[in-house]
Amino acid sequence: MDVLRPYNSLNYPKMDFEQPTTFTTDITATSNSITLYSGSSYYIEAYVQADNGVGNPRGTCYYQLYDATSSSYIGNEAGEDLTSSTGAALRQGRKCAAALILDSDISTSMTIELRIKTLTGSGWNFNVYSWLSVAPYPGFPSLRVWQLPS
Amino acid sequence: MSFGFNFPALFRAHNTTLQTGIGSGGPFNLQFSEGCEIIGGSRVNIQNNAYLYGDIKIDGSTGKNQSYDIAFDPTKLISTMISEAWQIASEINLTIMVGDDAVYNVAQDNVALTVRQISGSNPGNSSADQTRVFGLRVEVTP
Numbered sequence: 001m002d003v004l005r006p007y008n009s010l011n012y013p014k015m016d017f018e019q020p021t022t023f024t025t026d027i028t029a030t031s032n033s034i035t036l037y038s039g040s041s042y043y044i045e046a047y048v049q050a051d052n053g054v055g056n057p058r059g060t061c062y063y064q065l066y067d068a069t070s071s072s073y074i075g076n077e078a079g080e081d082l083t084s085s086t087g088a089a090l091r092q093g094r095k096c097a098a099a100l101i102l103d104s105d106i107s108t109s110m111t112i113e114l115r116i117k118t119l120t121g122s123g124w125n126f127n128v129y130s131w132l133s134v135a136p137y138p139g140f141p142s143l144r145v146w147q148l149p150s
Numbered sequence: 151m152s153f154g155f156n157f158p159a160l161f162r163a164h165n166t167t168l169q170t171g172i173g174s175g176g177p178f179n180l181q182f183s184e185g186c187e188i189i190g191g192s193r194v195n196i197q198n199n200a201y202l203y204g205d206i207k208i209d210g211s212t213g214k215n216q217s218y219d220i221a222f223d224p225t226k227l228i229s230t231m232i233s234e235a236w237q238i239a240s241e242i243n244l245t246i247m248v249g250d251d252a253v254y255n256v257a258q259d260n261v262a263l264t265v266r267q268i269s270g271s272n273p274g275n276s277s278a279d280q281t282r283v284f285g286l287r288v289e290v291t292p
Contacts, residue, residue, distance in 0.1 A: 003233055024256060024290055047250040049246070056245075079247070082245070094250050096250045139233075139235050140232070141249045
């Protein structure tokens with residue numbers, strides 16, 4: 001299992017990843033994607049933290065894992081609607097996008113991205129490291145990859 | 151690499167006693183366990199490589215502005231990327247979409263679920279009335 005950190009979105013709608021110095025699975029990674037290889041199945045969970053900013057029109061933010069090899073979204077989407085007067089009108093428990101990818105789904109390799117799928121309102125900021133003035137301790141989001149026997 | 155399980159594969163530990171005023175770096179105590187032993191009241195002895203999940207439940211009545219994050223404190227990291235969870239109770243920040251309020255890691259030996267940092271304006275309010283750690287022991291063969 002490996003943990004990556006989706007911390008920014010410089011190439012919106014793709015989330016940028018920080019990577020561990022060593023991997024415990026056979027995946028490879030770039031700054032905004034991971035690649036899975038045939039011979040194993042994989043279970044992936046990921047979430048995004050986003051700041052709508054003070055004084056900006058409130059909006060919605062939903063995200064999902066994206067199979068860049070076949071150009072399609074996979075698994076379930078997750079996110080939040082901040083538009084009501086009390087905020088977070090449609091809060092959900094675990095804002096976690098997940099997908100189970102079987103070995104039979106992978107011909108040779110499969111490149112996966114975490115993409116912002118829907119974004120309304122304005123002023124969104126995905127750079128967790130820049131939030132110190134508004135939220136000193138937001139923690140760090142994660143993308144988790146489990147490599148499973150096929 | 152090949153992957154398998156080390157047995158007992160599944161373990162868990164939790165606490166249902168209200169804990170208050172835990173300082174930065176301080177551990178949440180754990181009281182009950184299955185498939186593992188608790189060392190020193192707060193550390194889960196996982197022995198082997200393990201995937202870890204941890205979360206807490208906050209009692210909002212014990213402090214108006216509980217703003218702190220949590221993380222695992224492992225004796226040996228397997229994954230160098232540590233997830234952290236943002237816990238904020240009564241003071242809901244309407245501008246931020248908080249993600250999955252849980253922590254994840256891959257570690258070895260023993261771990262504690264800790265308060266990583268507390269917002270400077272809210273010292274002493276870090277509390278939780280439920281603490282949970284879940285894990286799966288894994289074996290990785292290069």
